[in-house]
Amino acid sequence: MLHVAEAARVSVATVSALINGTATVSPELSQRIEQAILDIGYKRNAIARSLKMGTTRTIGLTVPHITNPFFTDVVSIIQQAFDRAGYAVMLCCTDEDLNTQDDQIRLLLDRMVDGLIVARVGDGAILKRIVDDANVPVVLLDRVCEGVDTDTVVLDNQSAVFDAITYLVDLGHRRIGYISGSFDISPMHDRVTGYREALQAAGLPVENELVRFGNFHEVDGYNATMQLLSLHDRPSAIFSANNPMVIGTMKAIRDIGLSCPEDISIACFDDFPWSDVFQPQLTTVAQPVQAIGEQAANLLLDRLAGNRDAPPRKLTLKGRLMIRNSCRPLGAPLGAIAQSISA
Amino acid sequence: MLHVAEAARVSVATVSALINGTATVSPELSQRIEQAILDIGYKRNAIARSLKMGTTRTIGLTVPHITNPFFTDVVSIIQQAFDRAGYAVMLCCTDEDLNTQDDQIRLLLDRMVDGLIVARVGDGAILKRIVDDANVPVVLLDRVCEGVDTDTVVLDNQSAVFDAITYLVDLGHRRIGYISGSFDISPMHDRVTGYREALQAAGLPVENELVRFGNFHEVDGYNATMQLLSLHDRPSAIFSANNPMVIGTMKAIRDIGLSCPEDISIACFDDFPWSDVFQPQLTTVAQPVQAIGEQAANLLLDRLAGNRDAPPRKLTLKGRLMIRNSCRPLGAPLGAIAQSISA
DNA sequence: CATCATTTTCGAAACGTTTCATCGTCCTCT
């Protein structure tokens, strides 16, 4: 900018005024300056600007896994929203690891991001410290946490799983396996609760041996399924609490030589685009990813627009059970599957 | 830092020296400074540091689509590599749009990223300008471009598709449809070339009506498949040049009432984790995503480490044909599929 | 004890912007 000012024989203040439109500059100087900018190929240095302005027009976004289609979709939508608003997005993957997440968020805050969207934080204390420490607005995604007062977008996990399990019960299933993610993360907690309540509502016993915990990865789903299928009285249906784990479940039942839905019914959380073109077409709980992403982005953009003091807003969205053909009516002949799909 | 210096009754220069270890500071002052840092909860301002140092320890990464599993995997691996090296990654999705990509890269350069990894750039001229303008190292991913001399990691797309098509020919297919992405992007160009050469090598005619172009999205695959299947002499096999498009292909053949592989054989580019648990299990060309991501990261990290003047390095990796059960031997009874899989 | 070498600390400039108070100029109004 100094060079531009010299070349145009004006002061840097005038150049700045022209570029930002913060003051009127005469046509004559404008022309000289613009020419100089072109000649020199000047680009404003965003770092210096950020330092002076105290704003980076960048937000931080952390997700557990970018390979999980659910998060991929959400990230993509959030990206687009901030793109439109002229913000850049700094993405970090925490790999479901608390320390990593802590490091990442610290990194982001050090870089003076203007705001933070944090998906699926693990530990309440860490989370609380983050929200308190950061003097920037924070939006929580897919995770609610007692005592942490900030904008939040979550799914009604409990009722979503309740509906899914109830559907299985209605099909005649009595022993339903459940594969959960780590229990200390609220969505996982709520999903298990939905499972238990559905069984209780149907007057069925809740048996601990039917509930397994994993760490969200495919291999966890695989191992958990193997355990469930080696029970002496094995379940006739399995519900898996996330997408990567259900892949593990499918691999396990394939390796054990069973087939779905003939031998075992499968349902899971999180829909994916190809779920109705391959067999079995999985019955899933679809999250409204578009809405989740947009709402989270809107909440943060609203804060960034200056609405700092409004009380924390907590949004809860509803999931939707997508019934396909991976669950069969128990005791009914196989031919009945087709009918059940139209249910 | 000023506050810390005051609280510890030292100069800011000394605080800086201690924090960065750029000079020895006496145990006594060190102790006072560290205490002050703790008391105040001081965090170094990375923006001011970047301004002074001329380096942000941030790299930019652009990909066409984050929802394409291939790019998701690559992004994830690149992320991890730079994470380990203490760099942050700024991710941008270009949505296959040239203007968007241009804007994104400009945005990244304005923010003084230390380096750039650009996946799948569309236009040669734009690309050349980017590489020339940016006074930071640039690594090209999944795209090679005449006249642009910079580090590059690409797949040997041509031979990968050649192998896949040859496999289909060996199964007895004579009319093989091909669904390509935009022709002006080198991988797409090379893939089509592989297709043509495989047919020619087998002495088969290359018919234009069998080659369709789309813009990488599911809907493009759907439309292209519909067109291919409405030909009066329709193909017995279809190869789709990327992952989202093959989903469209599968939906089209489902909607038309055909089934795979009985009525039509399907193969595609890009493997995905669930491809061998659902039916049909797609025969795919798997890219070595791990290697691609790591190599790209290594090339850039090497430049960032100071190796600026080495001549551009061009890495070409090999794809691998993953034969599953979505292609059937033509003319043979259906039972023969199982045998062909072991081929 | 004076001198010199070495270690430790510091003041001040610089990075590239934005912003604010100030200063000319020129116009308008009494």
Place this chain on the structure above:
DNA sequence: AGAGGACGATGAAACGTTTCGAAAATGATG
């Protein structure tokens, strides 16, 4: 004609670091 306003342009300070040369303190040596 002189005063007052409006407008355009500018100099300089500030943002929070790093760094360099210089100053101060310490230790060693003759």
